Amino acid sequence: MLSGARGNAVKKSMEILVALGEIFGAKKLIDVASVQVAGVSYHNLGDAGLEFLEELAKDGKVRVLTTLNPAGMDMENWQNLGISPEFAEKQKKVIEAFEKLGIVTTCTCTPYFIGNLPHYQEHIAWSESSAVAFANSVLGAYTNREGGPSALAAALTGKTPEYGMHLEKNRQAQVVVQVNAKLDGTMDFGALGHAIGKKIGNKIALITGIEKASIEELKTFSASIATYGGTALYYIEGITPGKTKKPKEKIEITEKEIEEAKKAMNDSEGTEIDLVAVGCPHCSIKELQKMAQLLKGKQVKKETWICVARPVKSIADKMGYSAVIEKAGAKFACDTCMAVAPLKGRFKALATDSAKGCFYGRGSNAFKTKFCTLEECIEEAVA
Amino acid sequence: MTKLKGRKICPGKANGEAIVSKMGISFYGGVDPNTGIVVEKGHDLEGKSIAGKVLVFPQGKGSTVGSYTMYRLKKNGKAPAAIINKECETIVAVGAIISEIPCIDRIEIEKIKDGTIIKVDAENGTATLQ
Numbered sequence: 001m002l003s004g005a006r007g008n009a010v011k012k013s014m015e016i017l018v019a020l021g022e023i024f025g026a027k028k029l030i031d032v033a034s035v036q037v038a039g040v041s042y043h044n045l046g047d048a049g050l051e052f053l054e055e056l057a058k059d060g061k062v063r064v065l066t067t068l069n070p071a072g073m074d075m076e077n078w079q080n081l082g083i084s085p086e087f088a089e090k091q092k093k094v095i096e097a098f099e100k101l102g103i104v105t106t107c108t109c110t111p112y113f114i115g116n117l118p119h120y121q122e123h124i125a126w127s128e129s130s131a132v133a134f135a136n137s138v139l140g141a142y143t144n145r146e147g148g149p150s151a152l153a154a155a156l157t158g159k160t161p162e163y164g165m166h167l168e169k170n171r172q173a174q175v176v177v178q179v180n181a182k183l184d185g186t187m188d189f190g191a192l193g194h195a196i197g198k199k200i201g202n203k204i205a206l207i208t209g210i211e212k213a214s215i216e217e218l219k220t221f222s223a224s225i226a227t228y229g230g231t232a233l234y235y236i237e238g239i240t241p242g243k244t245k246k247p248k249e250k251i252e253i254t255e256k257e258i259e260e261a262k263k264a265m266n267d268s269e270g271t272e273i274d275l276v277a278v279g280c281p282h283c284s285i286k287e288l289q290k291m292a293q294l295l296k297g298k299q300v301k302k303e304t305w306i307c308v309a310r311p312v313k314s315i316a317d318k319m320g321y322s323a324v325i326e327k328a329g330a331k332f333a334c335d336t337c338m339a340v341a342p343l344k345g346r347f348k349a350l351a352t353d354s355a356k357g358c359f360y361g362r363g364s365n366a367f368k369t370k371f372c373t374l375e376e377c378i379e380e381a382v383a
Numbered sequence: 384m385t386k387l388k389g390r391k392i393c394p395g396k397a398n399g400e401a402i403v404s405k406m407g408i409s410f411y412g413g414v415d416p417n418t419g420i421v422v423e424k425g426h427d428l429e430g431k432s433i434a435g436k437v438l439v440f441p442q443g444k445g446s447t448v449g450s451y452t453m454y455r456l457k458k459n460g461k462a463p464a465a466i467i468n469k470e471c472e473t474i475v476a477v478g479a480i481i482s483e484i485p486c487i488d489r490i491e492i493e494k495i496k497d498g499t500i501i502k503v504d505a506e507n508g509t510a511t512l513q
Contacts, residue, residue: 048454147447147477148448
């Protein structure tokens with residue numbers, strides 16, 4: 001593969017994998033079962049990134065199931081979200097290049113909701129920090145935090161160098177996190193991820209004291225702990241499947257830290273909220289059902305985005321949830337989200353139930369943020 | 384003439400003037416892909432251009448999108464001629480490979496002064512200071 005006999009895309013990919021293997025001291029390359037590719041928004045790629053992808057697509061084809069991260073816009077409904085035709089044209093070319101490579105172009109940060117679902121101890125090569133933390137921790141699969149090009153290289157060869165999270169010895173917890181706080185809903189779990197991430201950085205935590213957590217709560221927690229700490233893996237005693245020894249180092253998280261985390265993500269006071277967005281990471285069907293219940297018979301007065309993978313929205317279409325949501329004036333933002341769409345300057349302040357959404361909303365889009373529950377998001381939207 | 388020996392990350396040869404930073408570099412958000420000028424606030428290279436230079440810095444940092452920023456620099460003719468790191472990490476390694484920028488690491492970069500003319504032979508992992 002390295003010689004170029006299988007084409008330029010495979011050659012380039014092997015060069016990347018071999019270099020990474022050497023840097024991290026990997027002994028060999030191993031097979032991966034699936035890949036999740038980041039670096040999809042034209043906003044981040046620019047013309048050169050697009051050119052790179054088109055070059056790869058000349059003779060490259062993926063060898064394993066490969067899915068895509070969110071794009072910079074809804075691929076069908078971009079006009080309704082205020083995206084310029086120039087941006088749309090470039091973004092479409094990016095997606096065409098990915099499609100030519102044989103990648104499944106449902107752009108979402110929740111590949112596990114749309115059929116890219118690895119099993120326990122399966123080796124994969126995923127990018128998207130929230131999906132990486134979810135796959136390693138909740139599903140018990142094995143992946144490093146890949147970047148866009150290294151994930152593509154894995155997809156085009158079906159291989160990844162064996163280092164880091166692929167080795168059992170590197171997956172042991174380093175710190176016990178005892179949680180002494182009552183948690184309920186995505187906002188609480190987002191705040192927990194913020195509080196833990198800020199304290200332990202990219203260490204692997206064994207979290208104790210959580211009685212139950214829904215898939216939606218684990219999804220938002222994965223996003224938050226990866227954003228504010230940088231970890232690729234955590235354990236929650238009694239909830240996640242992985243096995244680890246109990247480390248000696250121990251910290252505690254109480255109601256006080258949870259409240260401080262919530263406060264840290266709220267800086268919108270004095271600024272009028274002009275964008276409400278939920279679905280970071282992308283909504284589950286259960287969340288869409290709840291949104292429909294909350295919005296029934298109401299009318300939103302602010303720009304309201306519900307970010308979701310298109311296949312999940314199609315289930316909501318069939319169930320009638322979408323009609324209720326759209327009748328209330330809220331907009332679906334499929335294939336994209338408030339963190340990767342080019343929204344800088346269009347809105348001043350964002351209300352969201354996502355801790356990760358607060359970070360990226362403040363960073364790339366320069367919003368003030370109001371961090372609140374899903375119910376409070378809807379109240380804000382209709383107020 | 385001093386010859387420093389390190390490790391190959393991306394093969395190739397280049398000659399150029401050294402621009403030396405003591406800080407990590409985040410290409411995404413930290414370097415303007417159209418001009419090659421470092422724009423990160425408070426960075427020791429802020430306001431300076433890395434285009435055509437032998438860029439010497441400890442290691443990369445920040446978003447993995449940085450690899451694509453390096454590719455954009457190359458396409459715009461604003462990429463460094465070569466990169467010398469203390470310890471190379473994923474973002475810079477991948478960026479150098481896809482952009483075909485000669486890159487070596489495990490070099491005693493403290494020995495390199497701003498403005499020195501350097502010959503980089505990445506295949507052999509060497510940097511020769513003129």
